[in-house]
Amino acid sequence: MHDEAPHRELIRRLHSDLPEGRVVTDPGVMAGYAHDEAEWAPYGNPAAVVRPRTAEEVQRVVRACLDHGAAVVTRGAGTGLSGGANAVDGSVVLSTEAMTAIKQIDPLERLAIVEPGVVNDDLRAACAEQDLWYPPDPASAPWSTIGGNVATNAGGLCCVKYGVTRDYVLGLQFVTGTGELVRVGRRTAKGVAGYDLTGLLVGSEGTLGVITEVTVRLRPSRAPEHTVAGFFSSVVDAGHAVAAVAAAGVVPSALELIDRYCLEAVDAWKHMGLSTEADVVLLGRTDAPGKAGEEEAETIRRCFEGAGATWAVRSTDPQEADALFEARRLAYPALERLGPVLTEDICVPKSAVPEMLGRIHAIAERHETLIANIAHAGDGNLHPLLITPPGDEPARARAQAAFHDIIAEALALGGTVTGEHGVGLLKREGLRAEVGPEVMALNHAVKDALDPRGLFNPGKVLGR
Structure with a gap:
């Protein structure tokens, strides 16, 4: 336990430096800020929650924490799935929820x-x-914030064609580990002045600074999408369809996988009248304009059919197509209603998607664990969902063992331990296995340079 006296001095300082209503110390309220959505990721008791409204207020919080030796854990909407926003004992949880201005x-x-x-x-x-259009669109887009998206380099449904958050962040304002408020990046289309500190901050999971403003690149609005749906009797067949689409040279605007478990859970929750006639559904979209879009959609349909789809068709009902994609977005919260869900986030080369899906199936059988599957299949980003009955400790142990086996198999196939959810607390061992000791040393050197006091999000990503 932490001594309470330093906490009282810290809280007094925060109240003194910030406008009324910014600092929260009620235990009941703070409990709601202590952790994100990662199942079984440990978390501590914060000394306070602070909800600043300006960059200058964020700076005051950081300087107070520097003076009192308290860690800063930055939190967006709390939708993370890796434990990256979990409090540590005696920390200040800095919530950016009140910083909601679209400035320009x-x-x-x-x-x-x-x-x-x-x-x-x-x-x-x-x-x-x-x-205009901002492409990064994680499944949590109706709830997650731009700051959290930047912290984890979020991707989403469109990233198979349009890239991830890092591809759209031009510049940042942030508070450093020494309490300075600085700007990095640019507003221009080009710029190579100095190291890419903006890119370094994107995906750093709150371990290198507190982001207070983001400048993002936009694209013109795009043409209406054509949707193709395919039903498959196995995840492996669906994986072969993903590889076939890539081999055909089509870059879909989305290519999503959702299995029967997920569809049933969504329909039980939202009563959307979803079909559960297939074990696996692939949803492909193309936004190429005019005739090219129609041709690409037909190519996707033929790829589905050639890979063994029991049914494949171009949707002529936009509402039906949108309902299927909405079901994809709702899959995780729908399953979470049924019991604890441990969410994976591996990414493998597209050519390895069928093999990886087969290995996930084998892992599920080996560990007697129910694993539902959703995926940004078009870029190899798979999200196996490990489902356990509430309060079943042996099932929990089996699910955690399966979680680690999935990571190992992804690495064996040339993949990565996290495509978009971040390392947080759950993937630290996987990170070490992926990058090796020499690169881990480089990561530690960067952390020490930007956060010399170890102020920001201690214990996350690098383990200290």
């Missing part, structure tokens, strides 16, 4: 400047009003 949308330069608490879908809606 510039149609000429095609960029937006936003605060970190802006919800992803809110930014996309604001851009759409000016015929």
Whole structure:
């Protein structure tokens, strides 16, 4: 246990330095900020939760924590799945939820400047009003924030064609480990002045600074999408269809996998009338304009059919197509209603998707664990969902063993331990296995340079 006296002095300082209402110390309220959505990831008791509204207020929080030796754990919407936003004992949880301004949308330069608490879908809606589009679209886009997306380099459904968050972040404002408020990056289309500190901060999971403003690149609004649905009797057949689409040279705007377990869970929750006639459904989309889009959709359909689809068709009902993609987004919260869900986030080469899906199936059988499957299949980013009955400790142990086996198999196939959820607490061993001791040393050197006091999110990613 931490001595309470330093906490009292820290809290007094925070109250003194910040406007009224920013600092929360009620245990009941703080409990809701102590952890993210990662199942079984450990968390501690924070000394306080702070909800600043400006970059200058964030800076004051960091400086107070520096003076009092308290860790800073930055939190967005708390939708993370790796434990990256989990509190440590005696820390200050810095929530960016009140920093929600969309400061600028510039149609000429095609960029937006936003605060970190802006919800992803809110930014996309604001851009759409000016015929612009912000592509990164994690399944949590209706709830997750741009700051959290930047912290984990989030991807989503569109990233198979349009890239991930890092590809759209032009510049950042953030508070450093020495309490300075700085800007990195640019607003111009080109720029190679100095090291890419912006890219370094993206995906750093709150371990290198506190982001207070983000400048993102935008694209023009795109053509309406064509949707192709395919039913498959096994995840392996669906994996072969993914590889076939890539081999055909088509770059879909989305290529998503969802299995029967997920569809049934969503339909039981939302009563959407979803078909569960197949064990696995692949959803492909193309946004190529005009006739090219129709041709690409037909190519995707033929790839599905050639890989063994029991049914494959181009959707002529936009509402039905949107319902299927909405089911994909709702799969995780739907399954979570049924019991603890341990979520994986591996990524393998597209050619290895069928083999990896087969290995996941074998792992499920070996560990007697129910594993449902959703995936950004088009870029090899797989999200096996390990489901356990509430309170069943042996099932929990088996699921955790399966979790580690999936990581090992992904690495064996030339993949990575996390595609978009981050390392957080759950993937630290996997990170070490993936990059090796020499690269881990480089990571530690970067951490020490930008956060010399070890202030930010201790214990996450690198283990200290």
